[in-house]
Amino acid sequence: MESYKFIVNPVAGGGKAKAMMPKIKEYFRNAGADFDIYQTRGPCDAIEAASRSAEEGFDIVVAVGGDGTLNEVLNGLVGTKSVLAVIHGGKGNDFATAVHMPREPEKACRDLLRAETKDIDLGKVLDRYFINTVGVGLDAAVALRVNRGVRPFTGVSAYIYAFFETLLSYKVIDMEIDLGNIKLKMSPFLVAVGIGQAYGGGMKVLPDAIQDDGLFDICVFNNMNRLAMAYHFPKVFSGKLKDIEQAGMYRAREVKLKLSEVSPLHLEGEILFGDRMHFTLEPGGMTVICGSAPN
Ligand SMILES: [Mg+2]
Structure with a gap:
């Protein structure tokens, strides 16, 4: 037993x-x-x-x-x-x-x-392990804002409130993104790296992510007009944000980010800071109990 x-x-x-x-x-x-x-x-x-x-x-x-x-x-x-x-x-x-x-x-x-168990891929960045989804850029700035408290809002409404408030003042960061065979140089709104599909209480930023395929799913969301961003943003809850032109979706075993300044990374409730972020993945690195709830 x-x-x-x-x-x-x-x-x-x-x-x-x-x-x-x-x-x-x-x-x-x-x-x-x-x-x-x-x-x-x-x-x-x-x-x-x-x-x-x-x-x-x-x-x-x-x-x-x-x-x-x-x-x-x-x-x-x-x-x-x-x-x-x-x-x-x-x-x-x-x-x-x-x-x-x-x-x-x-x-x-x-x-x-x-x-009932399943072996899920295990991610690591800035000396910390993660098993779901992390983000750099606007989403990390939003998480930092949520962590400071946005009373009277809680849960998803806190994220939504913080998102719009942060969106208005957010300054994009220059990044070099190394996905192995693909190298990008841009100033994106956000970069999400994940084993799972969602963060922030149901925001499906990586709707096609598979937990045990030995690969990270990556969303690189390009800079865009803020009003357009505010219009498109709610699509993240249905997993449709990836369909808009500014969202680049990738898969890679390893991700290296070089940022022009030290920036926050939000990692499953934790906020870490860095300007060099190296994401590594251990396939099936963690055994986890799986439930029977339909998603
Ligand atoms: Mg995967």
């Missing part, structure tokens, strides 16, 4: 993750499952907790929180034998959606106990 460690971020989703724990506990207790719960105490604590859980021999380590909590747990588990799992518990749950985890806690518990 598998053993489970839940790593719960009590502030994720404004307390949503913490509030769902009694139900999860009850479900696992009734199932007679072997489990333990740890509540995180602050930023980066989930990395430590996940690595400790792996050392203690827990088979499955479950991040209960949003994409930020998930990314910390992932970084603590890389190189260990423990399997990664996630429960929708935050504002942004793009990875939980990407691995088909149901939103209802009971259904999520059922899928966790079923323990």
Whole structure:
């Protein structure tokens, strides 16, 4: 029988993750499952907790929180034998959606106990691992704005508000983009690099991305008139933004970005800074529990 460690971020989703724990506990207790719960105490604590859980021999380590909590747990588990799992518990749950985890806690518990796994590609940039989607440019500036808080807005509306506010003042950065066989020199609005399809709470910026094809999907979105951008932007939710002329879609095993100035990169809830960003990919580098929710 598998053993489970839940790593719960009590502030994720404004307390949503913490509030769902009694139900999860009850479900696992009734199932007679072997489990333990740890509540995180602050930023980066989930990395430590996940690595400790792996050392203690827990088979499955479950991040209960949003994409930020998930990314910390992932970084603590890389190189260990423990399997990664996630429960929708935050504002942004793009990875939980990407691995088909149901939103209802009971259904999520059922899928966790079923323990069906998949080996997903593992990305790395600026010494940090990621398993879904990251971005540089306008989207990172938006994420930075969201992180500072855009009250009274939360969730997707916070991203949308921050997007329009950032769009008006955003200054594009000169970049050299090296995709191996393709080299671009331009000043794009944004560059998204991903294993999964969406970020920012359902923005499908890489709608054709496949999690285990050994390749990154890349969207290079060229500079364009801001009014036109504001008009086209909502198409990102249906995955149709890639169809407009300014969006260049690529696939590559490795990506190198050379930026004219130090800029933010948003990586699953984390904001990192750099002017040289080298993305590498380890095919099937992380074993993850997959749910049964239709997408
Ligand atoms: Mg891929």
